[in-house]
Amino acid sequence: xxxxxxxxxxxxxxxxxxxxxxxxxxxxxxxxxxxxxxxxxxxxxxxxxxxxxxxxxxxxxxxxxxxxxxxxxxxxxxxxxxxxxxxxxxxxxxxxxxxxxxxxxxxxxxxxx
Amino acid sequence: xxxxxxxxxxxxxxxxxxxxxxxxxxxxxxxxxxxxxxxxxxxxxxxxxxxxxxxxxxxxxxxxxxxxxxxxxxxxxxxxxxxxxxxxxxxxxxxxxxxxxxxxxxxxxxxxxxxxxxxxxxxxxxxxxxxxxxxxxxxxxxxxxxxxxxxxxxxxxxxxxxxxxxxxxxxxxxxxxxxxxxxxxxxxxxxxxxxxxxxxxxxxxxxxxxxxxxxxxxxxxxxxxxxxxxxxxxxxxxxxxxxxxxxxxxxxxxxxxxxxxxxxxxxxxxxxxxxxxxxxxxxxxxxxxxxxxxxxxxxxxxxxxxxxxxxxxxxxxxxxxxxxxxxxxxxxxxxxxxxxxxxxxxxxxxxxxxxxxxxxxxxxxxxxxxxxxxxxxxxxxxxxxxxxxxxxxxxxxxxxxxxxxxxxxxxxxxxxxxxxxxxxxxxxxxxxxxxxxxx
Numbered sequence: 001x002x003x004x005x006x007x008x009x010x011x012x013x014x015x016x017x018x019x020x021x022x023x024x025x026x027x028x029x030x031x032x033x034x035x036x037x038x039x040x041x042x043x044x045x046x047x048x049x050x051x052x053x054x055x056x057x058x059x060x061x062x063x064x065x066x067x068x069x070x071x072x073x074x075x076x077x078x079x080x081x082x083x084x085x086x087x088x089x090x091x092x093x094x095x096x097x098x099x100x101x102x103x104x105x106x107x108x109x110x111x112x113x
Numbered sequence: 114x115x116x117x118x119x120x121x122x123x124x125x126x127x128x129x130x131x132x133x134x135x136x137x138x139x140x141x142x143x144x145x146x147x148x149x150x151x152x153x154x155x156x157x158x159x160x161x162x163x164x165x166x167x168x169x170x171x172x173x174x175x176x177x178x179x180x181x182x183x184x185x186x187x188x189x190x191x192x193x194x195x196x197x198x199x200x201x202x203x204x205x206x207x208x209x210x211x212x213x214x215x216x217x218x219x220x221x222x223x224x225x226x227x228x229x230x231x232x233x234x235x236x237x238x239x240x241x242x243x244x245x246x247x248x249x250x251x252x253x254x255x256x257x258x259x260x261x262x263x264x265x266x267x268x269x270x271x272x273x274x275x276x277x278x279x280x281x282x283x284x285x286x287x288x289x290x291x292x293x294x295x296x297x298x299x300x301x302x303x304x305x306x307x308x309x310x311x312x313x314x315x316x317x318x319x320x321x322x323x324x325x326x327x328x329x330x331x332x333x334x335x336x337x338x339x340x341x342x343x344x345x346x347x348x349x350x351x352x353x354x355x356x357x358x359x360x361x362x363x364x365x366x367x368x369x370x371x372x373x374x375x376x377x378x379x380x381x382x383x384x385x386x387x388x389x390x391x392x393x394x395x396x397x398x399x400x401x402x403x404x405x406x407x408x409x410x411x412x413x414x415x416x417x418x419x420x421x422x423x424x425x426x427x428x429x430x431x432x433x434x435x436x437x438x439x440x441x442x443x444x445x446x447x448x449x450x451x452x453x454x455x456x457x458x459x460x461x462x463x464x465x466x467x468x469x470x471x472x473x474x475x476x477x478x479x480x481x482x483x484x485x486x487x488x489x490x491x492x493x494x495x496x497x498x499x500x501x502x503x504x505x506x507x508x509x510x511x512x513x514x515x516x517x518x519x520x521x522x523x524x525x526x527x528x529x530x531x532x533x534x535x536x537x538x539x540x541x542x543x544x545x546x547x548x549x550x551x552x
Binding site: 101 | 209210211213239240241244247249272274275276277278279280282287295296297299301302328329330331332333339341342343344379381384389390392420422424431518521522551
């Protein structure tokens with residue numbers, strides 16, 4: 001019993017650090033203009049896309065660096081534009097992709113279709 | 114017959130008039146006569162006029178084409194309307210759905226066991242309700258050796274993107290402890306046919322999945338670096354008291370869909386990428402695992418992981434190096450206290466550790482179309498169990514494999530595994546073959 005109390009106390013700094021970090025990220029993230037809203041993702045050539053899209057080289061680099069971290073990179077044509085939206089949403093969560101990476105890779109996959 | 118003079122005159126006059134009329138009719142009128150020259154001129158003019166008319170008609174052809182084009186455009190417009198109607202009729206609405214997953218076919222020939230074929234199918238269902246809300250679920254269909262098809266719910270959870278840095282979710286999820294279970298376990302991603310020892314589905318040191326809630330995300334660090342985090346609160350695993358097999362006493366039952374006590378498990382992983390190719394992470398998990406009849410048994414799990422993946426021209430391909438080390442520290446407890454299970458009472462220092470180091474290389478830039486699809490893999494994995502535990506032994510394995518990638522997500526893997534156990538346990542060298550398709 002004594003040992004369990006001691007070990008539980010050892011975890012208090014970790015839990016506290018995690019809590020503070022999460023609160024900070026939530027506040028910071030909510031103050032920042034979001035990339036999460038995918039309305040900004042328009043088809044290639046669309047004026048809005050040209051204005052806001054990540055540069056092609058940057059997108060390709062994001063694609064290879066992030067996807068290859070776990071698996072081989074797949075052909076953009078293997079999924080439709082809509083399917084890529086869903087697949088990359090899952091990868092954003094599972095692979096902890098940055099919002100900009102999520103947006104950039106999605107743009108690249110849709111442009112490759 | 115008497116011919117009267119008056120009548121004669123009339124006849125003569127009539128004949129004259131007729132004759133004169135005829136003669137006048139045959140005589141050319143100077144105003145109406147066309148000479149040969151005039152005729153030829155008129156013919157030339159006619160020919161010129163004819164040519165001009167032909168040219169005019171030719172010039173009028175485009176006008177005819179325009180009309181045809183307009184008719185064709187009208188036809189296309191009609192057809193487009195039909196296609197639009199069809200597209201609208203088949204539109205799925207604002208939500209988006211994707212079925213993905215993977216399937217395997219394998220063969221294992223392990224020393225001391227009968228060689229056997231096996232197969233598996235893991236469909237994954239993804240449902241994006243909107244830009245922020247996602248449901249993911251995976252069903253694992255397996256063929257155990259002595260039973261009908263086994264169905265497991267590998268994970269089923271919903272997540273919500275709160276902002277660029279924070280995602281929250283709840284349900285059953287792959288546990289973010291280390292990286293193998295969460296990122297590398299799908300058969301088309303795992304570079305060898307089996308799991309490394311610390312992440313084994315039986316006897317492993319870490320949970321594959323957990324039921325609870327999580328918060329996670331990625332954050333940029335400076336201009337080129339980045340970090341990521343994942344924390345979770347879930348039902349806690351339960352201590353195995355050895356009631357099924359004495360060798361399992363002191364291990365942890367991670368397949369705990371319902372919590373055995375009110376103390377939940379808390380854990381997570383923090384990762385850091387100083388350069389895109391390199392990632393290092395630290396994971397932890399804390400819970401109490403005592404079943405009924407046991408005093409508090411605290412459990413603390415720790416793990417470190419390092420990955421280096423680089424696609425290099427100098428190396429002529431892709432090098433993939435990974436290392437993970439897991440520690441499990443379970444409070445001491447007395448097993449089979451009344452001796453009813455036949456191996457107790459026994460008490461031991463219940464500390465375990467295990468890990469793996471794996472390097473794979475694929476010469477993807479080689480000009481030969483066969484060689485560029487080959488991949489060599491070497492892995493060393495180990496698992497140290499408590500010395501005083503019933504039927505306990507330590508184990509280490511060396512596994513060498515050769516993969517052939519048919520497509521980026523379809524691979525045929527062949528590997529030979531050299532097994533080494535202590536405490537008199539039989540080594541179980543194995544030959545493993547597996548085909549895996551990610552779809």
